[in-house]
Amino acid sequence: MSVTLKKAACIGGGVIGGGWIARFLLNGIDVAIYDPHPEAARIVGEVLENARRAYGKMIQAPACPEGVLTFHDDLASAVADADYIQESVPERLDLKHKVIAEVEAAARPDALIGSSTSGFKPSQLQEGMIHPERLFVAHPFNPVYLIPLVELVGSPANDEAALARAAGIQREIGMFPLRVRKEIDAHIGDRLLEAVWREALWLVHDDVASTEEIDDVIRYSFGLRWAQMGLFETYRIAGGEAGMKHFIEQFGPALKWPWTKLMDVPEMTDELAGKIGDQSDAQSGQYSIRELERIRDDNLIGIYQALKAQDWGAGQSLRQMEERFFERAKDTAVRETPDYTRPLVLHKTQVSGEWLDYNGHMTEFRYLQVFGDATDAFLGHIGMDAGYRAAGRSVYTVETHIRHLSETKANTHISVRTTVLGHDAKRIRLHHEMVDEAGNVQATAEHMLMHVDTAAGKAAPMASPLTERLAQLSPGQRGIAAPAHAGQPIRDIGWPVREVEAT
Structure with a gap:
């Protein structure tokens, strides 16, 4: 699945603008920013740090490669080659008119322009524009990187195709675009608030x-x-x-x-x-503002995860965003076919403070999470996407064996090396090694996966494209020696086996 938006420009990097920047970047979009505030880089950096922390806790899919953030000393260079421009300057109509005029003079003719205004109507913002049809209101809610709603508001001057394109872009970055039927002061959300x-x-x-x-x-x-x-x-x-x-x-x-x-x-x-x-x-x-933001984020994430389990409301937006992340991971893997004669590195992450136990090391269930994410990345690599699952087919983990070899600490950058130990028509056997930046093995896991017919609730043969992708990688993976511990149970200690008489 291709990403509709390649590069965005953000004018203003405050509370709302910083949230937009984080939302774009963490969904793989390059962002150019113009903000004359002397501490813009610090403010944006702190918002982005909180957003990364939130996504690490909320998103269960493989992490999306971040976009590239660039700061610009003038507005014209920031918007020059952007596909989409988000204006988030203070709520003064004269200032917005000045900024919009500068944006229109420097932006590409096909670039869309969204305003974060919470109160002004699009027709007010379009006054004096040469091409008012491409400017619209795209009003988000704080924190923009977590709250999915964006109110899309047009005026009679707007191009419907541009508004539909804008809605598509918003969906691509995990937003829930709500098209407001009529332009009105303060739109819908703020009037209720x-x-x-x-x-x-x-x-x-x-x-x-x-x-x-x-x-x-x-x-x-x-x-x-x-x-x-x-x-x-x-x-x-x-x-x-x-x-x-x-x-x-x-x-x-x-x-x-x-x-x-x-x-x-x-x-x-x-x-x-x-x-x-x-x-x-x-x-x-x-509490400091940053502490309050993190408390707010954690509360929202907990609500989202509960709603996602019910496929309800904002939980649907989260589920759809995770599916896009899985799709992007799959597409990246397909475009960059790895050397199948070596273990596959399809999942990377960083140990956050929330992953630690009372000993200050990564807690047990987080190891399983990392290995589970690596398995999901592998399944995406061989073609198990939303379309495959929608056809009533999936792959379930039926057995797992984890070995904890080192004390994995906070902020450790880890990657998972995955090897296919074998497969047949219905099963895949994987071996994972979790390694740190220096290549030290922190833990290993062996997974037995079973392909199932989800409607029938039983094992079933795999279908295309899984069969073709497994056939493609098998020759190289067969040449990798299986580790000595693969397939071995824990044998060093145990009670003597006692025969139990049948009754």
């Missing part, structure tokens, strides 16, 4: 609740529901067996009660701003 924000400001202003109490209400109640079912589906369930119509009939009259202050806003006085600031500092001031 603004309603909650206004009510929250009144609750703090009137001393009904503190910032921490309001956040607790959200994260311990409806925030959990919204995370996986949104608003209307949640209320549909609240309607019981009678459904949504019953819910509306029961609670609709409350809409006329004087609960809300949505049509009014408290004046943001110094006193109110100070109250909110002091309460927020007391709530979470003990």
Whole structure:
């Protein structure tokens, strides 16, 4: 599968721009950045570090080779050869007009231009453009490298083909593009958030609740529901067996009660701003921004993994992104056919701090994860992709033997050398060696794989392209001597064998 987007340019590298940069890079896209901020490189580097950490914990597929990041001293050189340009400068219409004019003057005629604006309509941004049809709103949510939603908003001047191409690019980097039907101030997401924000400001202003109490209400109640079912589906369930119509009939009259202050806003006085600031500092001031970002990321990853297990909501976006990563790993392996007379190096990773046990070494189940990822990379290499699985065929691991040989520590760069010890119509026998940067073997694993008919739930002969790829690599792999420990059980210690009488 080819990647639609080869190179992106990001104008602005703050909270949102940095998130876009990380999203592109970690999906294998080269990124050119222009940001005149004197500490842009540091800020982007810290966001990228958090994003790498998050992807290492979240993505179960083989890591996608990162794109190349380049910083530019002028906007024109950053956008000159980009296929896609994402503008993320501060929310000032005059500044955005200035930047967009510079982008249009220097970019390729076929380059798409997306704006991260959270409030302006695309028709406002297109004022003064020579080719307004290629600029649109692409409004993400923080953190951009983890949250999949992007609101795509066009105006009557937009080219539908350009918007469809933009949506395809967003899907390629794991986003969930939502085409907003009509341009409107603040789009959809921020209008909903603004309603909650206004009510929250009144609750703090009137001393009904503190910032921490309001956040607790959200994260311990409806925030959990919204995370996986949104608003209307949640209320549909609240309607019981009678459904949504019953819910509306029961609670609709409350809409006329004087609960809300949505049509009014408290004046943001110094006193109110100070109250909110002091309460927020007391709530979470003990953490740095980077620590809060990592806590947020870990919480999101846990939710995503749970949703992925149900193939639900944002979990579907994660599953689809992992499938693209598997596809890219397969495509890379096909393009760069290795020397089959040597062990295959198809999976590389780095030991993160979360992988350590109480001894400070990589914990046991992480070894299995690494070897499992290496097996998945091998299966991708021989052609077991989503299309193959969709036909009701797959390969299951039926037996594993792992030997732990060294104390693998944090930040160790490891790669896995894979050898095919044998195969027949239904089975593949693999041997993995996990080695560090110096080539020292940290652990080994032997896997017996069984090809199955997933619908029938039983072993079945392999099909094309697995059969052809295995035939291609077999001559070279047969020449590699099997290690002495292959196929050997643990024999050094054990209780005497006792015969058990049949009853």
